[in-house]
Amino acid sequence: MNQDSSSRIQAARARLGSDLTILAHHYQADEVVRHADFVGDSLELSRRVADLSSRQIVFCGVFFMAETAAMLCREGQEVRLPVATASCVMADAAPTALVARVLAALTRTGRKVIPLAYVNSQAGVKALCGEYGGSVCTSANARAMLKWAFAQGDGVLFLPDRNLAVNTAEALGLPESRRLVLDVRGQGAHIDPEACATADLLIWPGTCPIHQRFQYKAANIAEARRDYPGGLIVVHPECPPVVIRAADAAGSTSFIIRYVAEAPAGSVIHIGTEASLVRRLAAQYAGEKTVLPLAVSLCSNMQKTTEADLADTLDHPEDHPPTRVAPEVAAPAREALTRMLQVLA
Ligand code: 13P
Numbered sequence: 590m591n592q593d594s595s596s597r598i599q600a601a602r603a604r605l606g607s608d609l610t611i612l613a614h615h616y617q618a619d620e621v622v623r624h625a626d627f628v629g630d631s632l633e634l635s636r637r638v639a640d641l642s643s644r645q646i647v648f649c650g651v652f653f654m655a656e657t658a659a660m661l662c663r664e665g666q667e668v669r670l671p672v673a674t675a676s677c678v679m680a681d682a683a684p685t686a687l688v689a690r691v692l693a694a695l696t697r698t699g700r701k702v703i704p705l706a707y708v709n710s711q712a713g714v715k716a717l718c719g720e721y722g723g724s725v726c727t728s729a730n731a732r733a734m735l736k737w738a739f740a741q742g743d744g745v746l747f748l749p750d751r752n753l754a755v756n757t758a759e760a761l762g763l764p765e766s767r768r769l770v771l772d773v774r775g776q777g778a779h780i781d782p783e784a785c786a787t788a789d790l791l792i793w794p795g796t797c798p799i800h801q802r803f804q805y806k807a808a809n810i811a812e813a814r815r816d817y818p819g820g821l822i823v824v825h826p827e828c829p830p831v832v833i834r835a836a837d838a839a840g841s842t843s844f845i846i847r848y849v850a851e852a853p854a855g856s857v858i859h860i861g862t863e864a865s866l867v868r869r870l871a872a873q874y875a876g877e878k879t880v881l882p883l884a885v886s887l888c889s890n891m892q893k894t895t896e897a898d899l900a901d902t903l904d905h906p907e908d909h910p911p912t913r914v915a916p917e918v919a920a921p922a923r924e925a926l927t928r929m930l931q932v933l934a
């Protein structure tokens with residue numbers, strides 16, 4: 590803990606009072622999380638933004654979270670991301686221009702393909718979802734939203750997370766023969782709408798490297814089962830299907846937190862997700878439950894934000910311009926986000 594940064598944050602809080610809300614995602618470092626008014630998974634954070642009345646919202650997370658917050662907050666509110674370069678490798682795997690090209694190709698024959706974007710995506714991709722009658726989902730509501738999307742058209746394009754798409758399809762019992770992972774190389778030149786028409790679920794081939802890594806650690810699951818008979822394994826649905834099948838449960842970051850809280854005293858729980866959350870849970874339950882990482886996997890973008898960055902954002906907002914989304918993008922993207930919040934209401 591940096592005493593200077595910490596006292597600067599406290600002084601800013603005293604100065605700004607109810608004009609300030611600090612939000613943080615569960616993957617943020619402890620030194621940041623301890624200053625947050627609210628820590629949550631992506632769905633909870635999106636919902637929370639819609640209810641906030643403070644003028645200043647500082648979002649400790651990555652860019653798509655701040656963008657989403659900027660599109661859901663009210664007029665007059667400002668959202669700041671302390672580190673402008675905190676991006677998301679998975680969101681970057683589906684650039685808006687390429688998604689637009691692929692969607693145009695898929696719908697060329699008149700087929701109604703509904704795009705469903707994981708919230709880990711660019712605002713432009715969410716806007717395309719709004720324009721094509723689609724929506725957005727998070728790891729906490731992917732099943733409900735995929736069911737919803739199937740009811741809206743002739744097929745669904747799920748993007749950018751291939752693992753979440755396959756894991757959700759498997760949970761809904763959609764057979765592999767009804768799914769197709771798209772080849773988006775060559776700027777979408779390989780997309781054949783006729784071949785795609787045989788699949789109900791078209792899947793963008795993006796992944797999160799932090800969770801994909803658990804695939805190569807499959808031996809750790811076997812070891813955990815061997816060394817801790819009766820132990821539990823819980824993972825995030827961004828993990829590959831082989832990892833999900835071998836685990837006892839899978840869910841969003843908040844689901845994982847609840848899973849550990851509800852496990853009986855004395856449990857040994859292996860967790861397959863970003864390491865800072867696993868570390869926090871291990872410390873929180875030390876002496877009561879044993880919490881171990883399935884493998885240590887850190888998201889460098891989530892870890893970019895430090896306590897000093899938060900203090901700087903509060904003290905020098907002029908150096909941290911508010912996150913803005915162009916109105917012509919924000920309007921359809923908001924429509925897609927609102928559909929998600931309404932489906933779940
Ligand atoms: P949650 O929505 O489960 O918090 O996961 C979001 C995520 O992947 C952040 O990278």
Ligand code: SF4
Pocket residue numbers: 651676677678679680709797798799800863888889890891
């Ligand atoms: Fe993106 Fe993965 Fe990092 Fe989440 S953990 S912000 S999905 S790269």
